[in-house]
Amino acid sequence: MTKEPLNQDEARRTIDCLRFLAADAVEQARSGHPGTPMEAAPLAYLLYRRHLRHNPADSHWPGRDRLVLSCGHASMLLYGALHLAGYDLSLEDLKNFRRLNSPTAGHPEFGKAAGVETTTGPLGQGLAVGVGMAMGAKFLAEQVSDELFNYRVYVLCSDGDLMEGVTAEAASLAGHLGLGNLILIYLDNRITIEGSTSLAFSEQVATRFLAYDWQVQQVEGENLGEIETALDAAKADPRPSLIITRTHIAPGAPTKQDSAEAHGAPLGAEELAAAKQAYGRHPDKSFEIPDEVRAHMAHCRVRGARLQELWEEQLRRLADDPPPGLLNWLRSRDGGLPEGWDRNLPEFSCTDGPLATRQASGIVLNALAARLPLLLGGSADLAPSTNTLLKGERSFSRSGSGRNLHFGVREHAMGAILNGLSHTPGLIAYGATFLIFSDYMRPPMRLAALMGLAPIYVFTHDSIALGEDGPTHQPVEQLPGLRALPHLHVIRPADANETAEAWRLAVERRDGPTALILSRQGLPVLDRERYAPADGIRRGGYVLAEEQGELRALLIATGAEVHAALAARELLEAEGLGTRVVNLACWELFTAQAQGYREAVLPSACRARVAIEAAATLGWERWVGAWGEVIGMHEFGASAPGAELLAHFGFTPQAIAARVRHLLARLN
Secondary structure (H helix, E strand, O other), rough: OOOOOOOOOHHHHHHHHHHHHHHHHHHOOOOOOHHHHHHHHHHHHHHHHHHOOOOOOOOOOOOOOOOOOOOOOHHHHHHHHHHEEEEEHHHHHHOOOOOOOOOOOOOOOOOOOOOOOOOOOOOOOHHHHHHHHHHHHHHHHHHHOOOOOOEEEEEEEHHHHHHHHHHHHHHHHHHOOOOOOOOEEEEEEEEOEEHHHHHHHOHHHHHHHHHHHOOOOHHHOOOOOHHHHHHHHHHHHHHHEEEEEOOOOOOOOOOOOOOHOOOOOOOOHHHHHHHHHHHHOOOOOOOOOOOHHHHOOHHHHHHHHHHHHHHHHHHHHHHHOOHHHHHHHHOOOOOOOOOOOOOOOOOOOHOOOOOHHHHHHHHHHHHHHOOHHHHEEEEEOOOOOOOOOOOOEEEEOOOEEEEEEEEEOHHHHHHHHHHHOOOOOEEEEEEEEHHHHHHHHOOOOOOHHOOHHHHEEEEEEEHHHOOOOOOOOOOOOOHHHHHHHOOOEEOOOOOOHHHHHHHHHHHHHHOOEEEEEOOOOOOOOOOOOOOOOOOHHHHEEEEEEOOOOOOEEEEEEEOOOOHHHHHHHHHHHOOOOOOOEEEOOOOHHHOOHHHHHHHHHOOOOOOEEEEEEEOOOOOHHHHHHHOEEEEOOEEEOOOOHHHHHHHHHOOOOHHHHHHHHHHHHHHO
8 A cells, every 4th residue: 555645744743742642651550661763763663653564453464564672671662652553551550560460561562562573671682582583484474375474574673682692593594584574663762771872882783684694684773764765675676685774862952861870760850851842742641642643553453454455356366266375274273183183193012122212202202203394393493303304395495384393503593483483374394403502592481481372382402411522412401491491391201102102292382382392312102002102191190000019119201311210210119119200200290280180190199209200309309308319410410422421320220229229228
C-alpha cells in the first residue's frame, strides 16, 4: 500500500505524546528508564504509523512485520506506541507500569502484552533473536510461500546492545547469510549508566558492520525525512541494514539531556514539568493524549486490517491448490504435528550396541526430519561430533534456505537465534554443541524457558567419560545448572531406545524448551525383555530393574551411569541384597507425576539410597534424602581415557556396590 505524504505537524504531536507517556509512566512508577523512550519516539512513530506491516487487531497475524526492542529498558516506548496504535493495551495499563500483574512489565515480556514480539532485557539478546526471526522468515518464504512470508524484522538497539558479544556473533552470521529482511536501527546516544560511552566504547560501529557485509546508513534521530529515506533504502537493499541514528537521551529535559541521570531513573517532577513546557505541553498534566493524536493513529488499525485482509485473500487463493510446503505449514502453524509424525521411529536391539546416545540421536533425528518438513537446525561447528546433520538436506545459506543450519563457532548467537526461529510459526528448531559449552547459551536458554518457547538443545559429550580433552571440556556443574532453570526439561537417556523416546518428548513439547544430554562413549542397548520398556522415561523416572525379594537398597542413576548401576545391582543381588535400579532420566517430568507414582518408584520406607551421576552432586539430596549417598563429581576431572577416569572417580559397579554395602551397614 502506498504511504501517504508525511504531515510534520501531526507527526510531531504524536511523537511528543509518545515521549511524555513514557516519562509520565516512569515518574509514576518511581523507577524505569525515561531517556531512551523520549529519544526514540520519532522512530517508533515512523515505524508503527508508516512502515510496519502490522494489524493492531491481530498481534499474531503470521504475515506481519516484526519489531524487536532489543534495548528492553526502553519498554515504555513500546507500550506507548502499542497503545496509540490501537493494540489491546489500555491507558490504565500504561499507568500501572512496573506494577504486579500488569502487562506493562519493566522489560517487555512475550505473552503479557499484545504486540510484544519477544522478551528482552539482557542487552544484545533481542538483536540476536531478530536474526533468528529473519532466518525463519527467509526459510518460510522459500519452503512455503514467498508471497505470504515476505515480512521484515526491525530491531531497535542501543550502545549497550552493540557492546555485548552476542550481537557481534549474530550480526556476523546475518551478514554472511545476506538477510536482507533484517533492519537494525541503532540509537547512538553515547550514554550508558556509568556515563559517556567514551569510558569504554570508541569503536567505529559503521566500519564494523560494513565489514560484516551490511548496508550502513547514518541519519539524525530527529530528522523524520532522513529516517524515512533510510528506511526505504534499507527495504530495497539485499543485505541486512544498519541505520545509525544520532540521538540525544531525554531530549528537551533542561538539565538531564545527554546525561546518565536520564538513563535509569525518573526525571523528577521539576525536570519533567520543565521538559513538558519546552515542548509546549501543560506542565501539570500527565498521560495526556490529544484527540487529534488518537484520530491520527487510528489509521494504524484501518491500514492493518486492509493489509491482513489482502494477506488472507492470498492465503485462500494459494490454498485452493496448495503446494506441499503450504500444506505442511497449515498443519504446523499453531504447534500441531503431522499425523503419524512419530510412527515407526527407529527401534534398536541389543545387537546394535554399543552405541553412543549421540549416534542414536542422529539416527532418530533424521527419521523425524523425513516426517517433519519444518524441523530445522544445526550446531556450532560440531555437526560431525553431535550427529545433527540432516542427510540429503541443503544448507541454509545466502543463496537458499535449506534445513541444515551452520552457526559457526558461535554458541552465544546460536541460543538466541533458536529463540527467533522458535517464534516463527510452524518451525521446530534445534541446536547442538558439547554440554560444556551450554554455559555460553544460558541467557537465551533462560529466556526460552521464561517465554515458553520450544527449541530443542542437543548437548553431547555429557560427562568426564569424554576423556582425553581433559577438565576444560568435561562438564561437571552443567547438569545441576540446567536443572535449576524453571520450565527447562533436561533429559539424559540411558541407551538408544530411550534416546528415541527423548526426541519424541522434545518434539511433542510445544510450551517450553528441552535439553537432550547425550553420551560420547558407546553404551549397550538395554534388553527390554529383561528390563522395563524405554517409554518409562516419558514419566521422567521409572523402575528399570526390580529387586528380588525384600527391597534393601535403591540405586538411582541417569544416562551412562545407569549401566554401572545395573551391573552393581547384579553384584548385590548375588549377595541376597534386594536392589532396585531407578532411571531418573528427567527430574522435571518425574516431579510432575502424581505423588502415588513417585512413591511407587522411590518408596519412602527405603532409606538406603545411592544416586550415581558423573556430575556435580548438587540437587541429588532431594532424591536420596537425609540418609542416602551420592556418587558424583567433586572436582573438575582430568585428562585421561574415559574408562580410566570413570574407574578413578568411583563409577565402576564394584565401587558402587561397595558404597551400598557401607551404607546398609551404617543404617543397620
